[in-house]
Amino acid sequence: MALLKRSYLTLVYLFLYIPILVLIVYSFNAAKYATVWKGATLKWYAKLFENEMLMDAMVNSITVAVTSSIVATAIGTLGALAFYRYRFTGRKPLYAMVYTTMMSPDIVMGISLVCLFVILGLKLGFITLLLAHVTFCLPFVIVTVYARISGFDPAVIDAAKDLGAGEFQIFRHIILPMTAPAVAAGWLLSFTLSLDDVIVSFFVTGPEFEILPLKIYSMVRLGVKPEVNALCTLMFIFTLLSVIAAHYLVKEKTK
Amino acid sequence: MGKQIVSFKGVTKGFDNQTVVDNISLDIYGGEFLTLLGPSGCGKTTMLRMIAGLESCDEGQVIINGVVSNDIPAAERDVNTVFQSYALFPHMTVLQNIAFGLSLKGRPEAEILEKVEEALAMVKLAGFGERRIQRLSGGQQQRVAIARAIVNEPLILLLDEPLSALDHKLRKEMRLELRQLHRKLGITFIFVTHDQEEALTMSDRIVVMNNGKIEQTGEPKEIYEEPANLFVADFIGESNFFDGRVTGTDGHWMDILVEDVAMTVRNRRGFFVNQDIRVLLRPEDMVIQRASDDCDQPHLKGRVEELIYKGNTVDLVIRLNSGKRIATTEFFNEDAEEIFYAQNEAVCISWIQGWEVVLPNE
Incomplete structure (x- = not known):
């Protein structure tokens, strides 16, 4: 029975991770085509950093990811606070609507956003991309932060009031430090979501503002280049570190 | 007995069209240990929260130390509360928890430290200042909650079923300690409980409540030996x-x-x-x-x-x-x-x- 359990789990994880392992292994493959193994090399990594177009796209991607995740975190945290602190009619349906946007297909969001931007007469580029990324990151931040604060003993806020704290002091000394791990986790989540988004970005960005996932997408259409393997390996490692960091942030300091 | 420190004058409070406190008038005197006793949902905690300023009344007046306090926010009242769940700040140390009220008032640091030490000694937790809240037992958390309230030297200390989460033996010890603390501080204690034994052993005066109304007010002996009505007789002790x-x-x-x-x-x-x-x-x-x-x-x-x-x-x-x-x-x-x-x-x-x-x- 124990053997069965273990082998079942092994299968699940093989299924999940074999494609990624293949990618990582081939990023060190000296052969130009992915079909044969010709010894280990780091030359694709070197080539990757020489590719200016890719590097520019990377800078753009990181710029969008940093700004959109910060904006989404600020708005989302305050939104989650509003859901926690205030009781108003329609609170529950509104909160359910947060989930709806989270679950709605990227393609729907992408097309609806591009329609909106065209109607508003916005030029597709950095601004539209930023707005779109803030939009799809927002619900994730709200849900992450709300999940944490809704677990707080509401008497803690009463206690702060009782000891003489005003609204701002309650936010600054009680709510913010207590939610900080969730806020950080929400930010990291937004950052990674923004960094690897393809579908929404495909619709809302313009030709002069290229971002990494779209660049890779267009490169791959002409066949997978080894430096793309190297790039994807780096991105995977980065994501892995972010996930681990987010996990510890949420876990730490909880009661 | 001192002068009135809290007066309820015709106070009514409801939630969602349900009256929780029904036209209550009550005088609480300076320095007494008063217990609001009653079954859950009788309105006793709401009364306490109205004194704390955490709940407003729909009708009537809550007068604290001679001032009509209906519209004075909790932060500005000379009243502190020990909550049922203790409500300690989990991200702060014991010292930071206790110092919170004083540092909000902008007291100098040396004074704060001195007073925190004093309060810690008062609740028999001297030397615990640097501990994290999560590292304390339930009984110790309870003491920190008390220290955090009394360090502000309030006129009135409100205690909302503070002993209900403790085990039986600790509860008995804490009853005695709270009485001693009351004597030492000389301030008014208003204690809320549904436990009649707690009420009888600790209070100078007991207010028995039911359905948002006061059934009887009196000294423990009076309440026990001469219950005013069948509810009180049935609720207090075995009969x-x-x-x-x-x-x-x-x-x-x-x-x-x-x-x-x-x-x-x-x-x-x-x-x-x-x-x-x-x-x-x-x-x-x-x-x-x-x-x-x-x-x-x-x-x-x-x-x-x-x-x-x-x-x-x-x-x-x-x-x-x-x-x-x-x-x-x-x-x-x-x-x-x-x-x-x-x-x-x-x-x-x-x-x-x-x-x-x-x-x-x-």
């Missing part, structure tokens, strides 16, 4: 109730018929002939005699159904011949005869004349 009827009155005495037995009891409330009454007797006021001994006084008859040995007392459950069940308690003492009874042994039940409480049967 045996007998239905009866007045058959004759004679000044301070009256003849009554209880369980078809004629008895003479005190008439304290001007009962009249043929009035339906209820006689209330505490288990420890019952006098049990073996039927084999000659029972002289008028008595009820019954049989021992259950004998519960409790160390310092023996409790009996007796089934009266009418089928009614009653509880009695007998204490061991040197000159008492054998107080063990055989199961099903026939006994006579009476009580010391004048110790009964007679209430109109509404």
Whole structure:
């Protein structure tokens, strides 16, 4: 029975991770085509950093990811606070609507956003991309932060009031430090979501503002280049570190 | 007793169209240990929260230290609370928790540290300042919560069922400590509980509440020995109730018929002939005699159904011949005869004349 359990789990994880392992292994493959193994090399990594177009796209991607995740975190945290602190009619349906946007297909969001931007007469580029990324990151931040604060003993806020704290002091000394791990986790989540988004970005960005996932997408259409393997390996490692960091942030300091 | 420190004047409060506090007027005096006692949902915690400023009243006035305080926010009231869940700040150390109120007031750091140390010593946690809240036991968290409140030197300390999360032994210890703390600080304590034993052992005065109204206010002895109505009699302590009827009155005495037995009891409330009454007797006021001994006084008859040995007392459950069940308690003492009874042994039940409480049967 124990053997069965273990082998079942092994299968699940093989299924999940074999494609990624293949990618990582081939990023060190000296052969130009992915079909044969010709010894280990780091030359694709070197080539990757020489590719200016890719590097520019990377800078753009990181710029969008940093700004959109910060904006989404600020708005989302305050939104989650509003859901926690205030009781108003329609609170529950509104909160359910947060989930709806989270679950709605990227393609729907992408097309609806591009329609909106065209109607508003916005030029597709950095601004539209930023707005779109803030939009799809927002619900994730709200849900992450709300999940944490809704677990707080509401008497803690009463206690702060009782000891003489005003609204701002309650936010600054009680709510913010207590939610900080969730806020950080929400930010990291937004950052990674923004960094690897393809579908929404495909619709809302313009030709002069290229971002990494779209660049890779267009490169791959002409066949997978080894430096793309190297790039994807780096991105995977980065994501892995972010996930681990987010996990510890949420876990730490909880009661 | 000092002057009034808190006055409720015709205070009404409701939630979602349900009245929780119903037109209550109550004076609380400076320096007293007052307990609001009642079953859950009786409005006692809402009363406390209105004093703290965490709840506003719909009608009436809450006057604190001579000032109508309806619109004064909690942060500006000279009142501090110990919450049922303690409500300590989990991201702060013990010291930071206790210092929170003082540092908000912008007191100099040296003064804060000194006062925190003093408060910690007061709750017997000296040297615990740097501990994290999560590393403390329930009893220690409780003490930190008390220290965090008293360090601000409030006029009134509010305690919202602070002992309910502790185990039995610790609860008894804390009762004593809270009493000592009250004596040491000399400020007003307002304590909320549903535990009648807590209320009786700790308070100077008890306010018994039910359904948003005050049923009785008085000293513990008064509440226990002379309950004003059936609710109080039933809620405080154990009681045996007998239905009866007045058959004759004679000044301070009256003849009554209880369980078809004629008895003479005190008439304290001007009962009249043929009035339906209820006689209330505490288990420890019952006098049990073996039927084999000659029972002289008028008595009820019954049989021992259950004998519960409790160390310092023996409790009996007796089934009266009418089928009614009653509880009695007998204490061991040197000159008492054998107080063990055989199961099903026939006994006579009476009580010391004048110790009964007679209430109109509404």
